[in-house]
Amino acid sequence: MSETSPVLDVAVLGAGTVGSQVIRILGEQAEELAARSGARMRVASVLVRRLDAPRDVTIDPALLTTDPAQAIDGRDIVVELIGGIEPARTYVRRALDQGISVVTGNKALLAAHGPELYEAAAANGADLYYEAAVAGAVPVVYGLRESLAGDRITQVMGIVNGTTNFILDAMNSTGASYEQALEQAQKLGFAEADPTADVEGFDAAAKCAILASLAFHTRVGIEDVAVEGITSITADDMAQARETGQVIKLLAIAERHVTAEGTEGIIARVHPALIGADNPLSTVSGAFNAVAIDGEAAGRLMFYGQGAGGAPTASAVLSDLVAAAHHRAYGGHAPRESVYAQLPILEPGLAHTRYHMRIEVEDRVGVLAEVAGVCARYGVSIQSVNQRYDSADACTTITLVTHSGKESDLRAVVNDLKCCDAVRQVISTLRVEGE
Numbered sequence: 361m362s363e364t365s366p367v368l369d370v371a372v373l374g375a376g377t378v379g380s381q382v383i384r385i386l387g388e389q390a391e392e393l394a395a396r397s398g399a400r401m402r403v404a405s406v407l408v409r410r411l412d413a414p415r416d417v418t419i420d421p422a423l424l425t426t427d428p429a430q431a432i433d434g435r436d437i438v439v440e441l442i443g444g445i446e447p448a449r450t451y452v453r454r455a456l457d458q459g460i461s462v463v464t465g466n467k468a469l470l471a472a473h474g475p476e477l478y479e480a481a482a483a484n485g486a487d488l489y490y491e492a493a494v495a496g497a498v499p500v501v502y503g504l505r506e507s508l509a510g511d512r513i514t515q516v517m518g519i520v521n522g523t524t525n526f527i528l529d530a531m532n533s534t535g536a537s538y539e540q541a542l543e544q545a546q547k548l549g550f551a552e553a554d555p556t557a558d559v560e561g562f563d564a565a566a567k568c569a570i571l572a573s574l575a576f577h578t579r580v581g582i583e584d585v586a587v588e589g590i591t592s593i594t595a596d597d598m599a600q601a602r603e604t605g606q607v608i609k610l611l612a613i614a615e616r617h618v619t620a621e622g623t624e625g626i627i628a629r630v631h632p633a634l635i636g637a638d639n640p641l642s643t644v645s646g647a648f649n650a651v652a653i654d655g656e657a658a659g660r661l662m663f664y665g666q667g668a669g670g671a672p673t674a675s676a677v678l679s680d681l682v683a684a685a686h687h688r689a690y691g692g693h694a695p696r697e698s699v700y701a702q703l704p705i706l707e708p709g710l711a712h713t714r715y716h717m718r719i720e721v722e723d724r725v726g727v728l729a730e731v732a733g734v735c736a737r738y739g740v741s742i743q744s745v746n747q748r749y750d751s752a753d754a755c756t757t758i759t760l761v762t763h764s765g766k767e768s769d770l771r772a773v774v775n776d777l778k779c780c781d782a783v784r785q786v787i788s789t790l791r792v793e794g795e
Contacts, residue, residue, distance in 0.1 A: 365394060368685050370437045373407040374443070408425070411424050441466075448466055456488070457480060461687070461688055463490070463677055464488070464492070471581060472566075489683065493570060496666050496667040497665045498649050498650075517652050517654075518612055519644050520651065521567070523545060523647065527542055527545050531593070532607055538595075564610060565582050575614060585629060597788050608633070610630065623706075625705060626705055627706050633791040633792065636795060639795075640662055716759070716792050717758075717788070718758070723755055728747070731783070734776045
């Protein structure tokens with residue numbers, strides 16, 4: 361690398377798990393990164409909340425500041441790794457409004473304020489990169505935004521939250537309850553002390569919105585994603601899944617859908633689902649992520665890798681940094697927001713899926729006919745039925761799997777079964793996906 365190569369000043373906002381690794385790698389691999397980007401990148405400032413906080417790597421104290429203006433103003437590239445909406449949004453806007461390119465790993469910010477930030481970047485000639493916002497080190501954002509720009513995507517389905525995948529995998533492999541698996545995840549650092557964003561599906565929903573926006577060239581916000589978390593999944597659910605050769609995963613699904621009236625739109629949803637052992641997503645273990653993308657020309661593509669952690673996520677940040685640095689030094693821009701399609705967001709009840717239901721019913725003649733009658737009322741076809749009698753409680757558990765049907769019809773069946781005289785309780789309801 362020539363000594364006369366451009367030198368770019370980089371501000372890193374946040375020196376936590378990911379930020380500290382970005383700073384470390386920028387120092388250790390400075391020559392390689394300069395050779396790839398054509399410009400030398402030096403960390404000029406690091407914005408932190410506390411100057412004296414313990415950190416994973418040693419950072420020159422002269423770089424640390426608690427003043428956002430001192431950290432951001434006049435830099436060439438800003439790396440935002442604070443997380444959350446505010447003050448991250450204010451800091452990113454401050455940078456973009458000055459024409460400073462931004463690399464961020466903040467999925468919540470993009471899902472809530474993406475359009476505003478894309479417009480600010482375009483208006484000021486800056487880049488906005490966000491590979492690290494979805495699936496950690498897995499280059500799915502690049503794949504959708506650039507590699508598959510010439511294809512028509514029909515569906516994106518994946519495991520995009522490492523915390524919930526770790527919990528569900530632990531429940532499946534050890535027979536642990538949800539509470540036990542969550543406690544283990546927290547002890548190992550895979551889950552936060554307050555795991556709500558992960559276990560209730562909100563983190564996955566933000567990522568689903570980003571993926572849907574990229575895949576279908578339409579603005580999709582987190583409010584457009586139907587969300588269910590994993591807190592109701594039990595050890596019994598896991599055992600039932602194993603008996604049928606399936607596993608339970610929290611899936612993010614975004615797909616094109618054509619209504620009965622011929623309207624094409626988008627359905628985006630996050631929920632736990634049963635998937636078969638022949639589906640590649642079933643083998644995704646621990647905190648890993650995987651995303652399957654279906655294109656009309658390319659067919660199915662699979663992206664797999666580490667979805668969390670300091671070094672893996674830093675890898676995605678640095679790939680964006682290399683691109684942003686090259687553009688900054690030699691001209692050019694990242695792909696702008698593509699929203700030409702402007703497809704409508706459709707009701708999640710229009711999605712087609714299958715239901716796996718476990719129902720506790722009274723032990724008497726005609727019960728199965730009553731259950732079948734409820735299904736028939738909504739045009740839901742039954743694929744299979746299994747009955748188990750418990751003599752101690754004088755009750756029968758029916759496991760019922762439907763054929764594919766509209767989500768709204770399947771949900772109506774469940775609601776009516778809860779009110780049916782023959783049904784003591786609907787024990788569990790899970791969707792069956794990926795077939």
